[in-house]
Amino acid sequence: MNLTTAPRGTYDIMPQEALIWQWMEVNIREVLLAYGYGEIRTPIFEHTELFLRGIGETTDIVEKEMYTFLDKGGRSITLRPEGTAPVVRAYIQHKLHGQGGTTKLFYLGPMFRQERPQAGRFRQFHQFGVELLGEETPLADAEIILLAHDLYQHLGLTELEIYLNSVGCSECREEYKKALIASLQASSSQLCPSCLNRLERNPLRLLDCKNDSCQKVTAKTPSIHDFLCQACKEHFIQVTTLLDQANVKYEIKPRLVRGLDYYTRTVFEVVNTDLGAQNAICGGGRYDGLVKECGGPAVPGVGFASGMERLFTTLEQSGKLPVCSKAPQVYIISLTEELSNVGFKIATTLRRNGFKVELGFEVKSMKAQMKAANKSGAFICIIIGEDEWKERQVTIKNMNDGQQIRVDLPDIVDQISNLISPQGVINQ
Ligand SMILES: [Zn+2]
Ligand SMILES: [Zn+2]
Structure with missing residues (x-):
C-alpha cells in the first residue's frame, strides 16, 4: 500500500478543476430549481437490503460492484452505488406520499462502485439525478426527458439526441420475455458466460451486454413493440407526441432496456452526437413498482441519473468548458x-x-x-x-x-x- 497515493479508482479534484465542477453544479441546480425540483441530500451509506431490493439482485451493481461491509454493530452497510433507491427510501420514510400529488426531488453527490478501473470509470464517481414521484401520466415522462435535454443545452451541449423505448409493464413484459428467451436460446452457443447464466432469470439484461458476439445475437431478437399491451402502447405514443411537440430529436431503440431491474414503460438515454461517437450522458426511465418494492405504497415514479465525470469529459471534448480562473483581481x-x-x-x-x-x-x-x-x-x-x-x-x-x-x-x-x-x- 502506498500511503501517498489515493486508493485505486479514486482521484482528487484540484482547485483549478474544482472551479469547473462548481460551474457545472451551479448550472445544473439552476435548471433543476427552475423545473421545480427540490434538493435532497441522503446519507452516503444505507442498509445493504435497500439496494438488493431497489436495484435488483441480478444486476451487475449488486452482483459485483457494491462496497458492502459489516459495521461494528454487525449491520450490513453499503456505500450508495446509485441515487434512486436512497431517494425512494427517504420519500417513504418522510411520508411524502401522504401529502398527495407530485414530489420532485434531485440529488447530486458521490456514488461508489467497485468497478474494474478503466478510462473514465472511477470507484468513487459523481452523479446528479432527478426523481418525479406520484405521477402516472406520460406528461411526467416527457417532462423528465425534456428536463434532461434542456439541462445539457443550458450547459452548452447543442447536438443532442434522445434514445427512447418502452419496456412495457409487468403484464405485457412477461409475454415478451418468453419470446426473448426462446430467441436467445436458439443462439445460446454464441453467448458469453454471464449472459448464458442470466438467460432465463433476466433475459432483458442480455440486451445490455457489450460483448460483440452477444450483440450480434440480441440484434436479431424480437422487438418489444410487438408485445406491448394497449395501455403501454398508448402511454408510449403520448410520450413521443409530447416530444414531437417540443421539437426534440429522438430515435426509438426497441432494444434499449437500461441496466436496472426496476424500469417500467419508458426508458431513455440522452446522447451527445457532436463528437461522432454516440456518447450517452444520461439515462433514466419510469419505475412504477419501485416505491412498493422498497416497502412503501404503490406510487409511480420516473427519473434519470447523469454521471458528472462523463459530463465533464463531454463538455471538455466539445470545447464547452468555461475558462475558469482562480487568479486574484x-x-x-x-x-x-x-x-x-x-x-x-x-x-x-x-x-x-x-x-x-x-x-x-x-x-x-x-x-x-x-x-x-x-x-x-x-x-x-x-x-x-x-x-x-x-x-x-x-x-x-x-x-x-x-x-x-x-x-x-x-x-x-x-x-x-x-x-x-x-x-x-x-x-x-
Ligand atoms: Zn403493458
Ligand atoms: Zn453477453
Whole structure:
C-alpha cells in the first residue's frame, strides 16, 4: 500500500478543476430549481437490503460492484452505488406520499462502485439525478426527458439526441420475455458466460451486454413493440407526441432496456452526437413498482441519473468548458515590514467589498514582489511604499497597460471599482 497515493479508482479534484465542477453544479441546480425540483441530500451509506431490493439482485451493481461491509454493530452497510433507491427510501420514510400529488426531488453527490478501473470509470464517481414521484401520466415522462435535454443545452451541449423505448409493464413484459428467451436460446452457443447464466432469470439484461458476439445475437431478437399491451402502447405514443411537440430529436431503440431491474414503460438515454461517437450522458426511465418494492405504497415514479465525470469529459471534448480562473483581481505589495499592516488592512477592506485579493505575506524586494504579482495573474497591483504613505496614499498599477495612479487611502474602493467590478469565484 502506498500511503501517498489515493486508493485505486479514486482521484482528487484540484482547485483549478474544482472551479469547473462548481460551474457545472451551479448550472445544473439552476435548471433543476427552475423545473421545480427540490434538493435532497441522503446519507452516503444505507442498509445493504435497500439496494438488493431497489436495484435488483441480478444486476451487475449488486452482483459485483457494491462496497458492502459489516459495521461494528454487525449491520450490513453499503456505500450508495446509485441515487434512486436512497431517494425512494427517504420519500417513504418522510411520508411524502401522504401529502398527495407530485414530489420532485434531485440529488447530486458521490456514488461508489467497485468497478474494474478503466478510462473514465472511477470507484468513487459523481452523479446528479432527478426523481418525479406520484405521477402516472406520460406528461411526467416527457417532462423528465425534456428536463434532461434542456439541462445539457443550458450547459452548452447543442447536438443532442434522445434514445427512447418502452419496456412495457409487468403484464405485457412477461409475454415478451418468453419470446426473448426462446430467441436467445436458439443462439445460446454464441453467448458469453454471464449472459448464458442470466438467460432465463433476466433475459432483458442480455440486451445490455457489450460483448460483440452477444450483440450480434440480441440484434436479431424480437422487438418489444410487438408485445406491448394497449395501455403501454398508448402511454408510449403520448410520450413521443409530447416530444414531437417540443421539437426534440429522438430515435426509438426497441432494444434499449437500461441496466436496472426496476424500469417500467419508458426508458431513455440522452446522447451527445457532436463528437461522432454516440456518447450517452444520461439515462433514466419510469419505475412504477419501485416505491412498493422498497416497502412503501404503490406510487409511480420516473427519473434519470447523469454521471458528472462523463459530463465533464463531454463538455471538455466539445470545447464547452468555461475558462475558469482562480487568479486574484488585485495583488497587494507592501515595500516595508511596517507597511505590511497597511496592506493587510486594505486587503481586508477590498475583500469585504467583494474583490478577489491576494496579499504577498513576505516583504521582499520590489522586483521580487512585482514578479509574484505578475505571476498571480492579477489585473491590478496596489503598491504601498514609504513615499506615498507619508501622504496617506498608495499606487494603483494596471497590470495590463502598466499605467499607474496615486490615490488617497479613503478612495481606494471607489478607484478600484472604476477599473473592475467585484465578482465571485468564476471569471467567464
Ligand atoms: Zn403493458
Ligand atoms: Zn453477453
